[in-house]
Amino acid sequence: MSKEAQTSVPIHELVANRWSPRAFTGETMPVASLKRVLEAARWAPSCFNEQPWRFIVATNDDEAAFARALGCLNESNQRWAKKASALLFTAAKKTFARDGKPNRYALHDLGLAVENLVLQALADGWHAHQMAGIDAGAVRERYAVPEDFETLTAIALGKLADPATLPEPLREREQKPRERLPLSDIAFAGRFGDTWTPRDP
């Protein structure tokens, strides 16, 4: 199944074809692929090259570790994420290593790294589904996340399965077209809210 974005202008195939499925096969993800997605995250840019991103990894070839991770997700996410091949939790270092001051770019920079990770997964034939619906307190406790790190999201990585493997209403949601605000609502010029209207050459 392809959910290629209906873009207003052509964009790179990885960006156009990335989406967040819930139907996964449950097959094991090769270590090489998992290493590549983490390596892609590693090379993201960040403020002062702080690299505030951290990832906790649990793969479904280790049943106990996977169950422990799955239990940190909201119940509604557990329903489908149990068929993921790997579950990752993301965290960001809240202060700069260089001077201990608050890093207000930490979450933004974590996002930069995560998008690299997600696109690399797709390049390798895997899909990612990010979740805000987690028990961040449970993640902090189970994995002993230090105070200086903010736990933010989970990422399910898996191989795409038939939407028919999902229960309703997830099955229906899985097949809906992807929707976005028009470009005119997010790109401005001159004044915030004034649509960027370039002079075409």
Next chain:
Amino acid sequence: MSKEAQTSVPIHELVANRWSPRAFTGETMPVASLKRVLEAARWAPSCFNEQPWRFIVATNDDEAAFARALGCLNESNQRWAKKASALLFTAAKKTFARDGKPNRYALHDLGLAVENLVLQALADGWHAHQMAGIDAGAVRERYAVPEDFETLTAIALGKLADPATLPEPLREREQKPRERLPLSDIAFAGRFGDTWTPRDP
């Protein structure tokens, strides 16, 4: 000049070849390319599909608009960013449109969109350099950014120039290899800080 990352495992060429130069030619960026980078940002994932990202665009074919944007950067950034083809400011909506509650994923999700933008630029033959060093108050005032949006970074987009066009010490910095923390410092399993050491098949 290539600054391909020395990765521990092979990764997608766009991710491996992305870096943040300061030497730009100053040539005009085709509208089609600029549209594509913004379109790539548009298709990023976000919590509840909120799409909190906003971009203010200034291109160097409009001298007054470009000077107005350039003046919002720190002086040290102005020195090289004056040769960018476009300057963008990023902002994130701090609350959810659906219920007005604080969106703690807003900056993270802005980061997801920005990485799409940066990789799309590279796919089109352009480079991006993100900056934290801006006068966020000036951005807010000059572009009338509403209170509900956080102004975060600037992004210079341009065509790569010879590092020799830069003054020192920027010239030397431009040619340094890219460095990152080892993967073992950012990917954990079982317990935060315990290196993820997968069993190779």
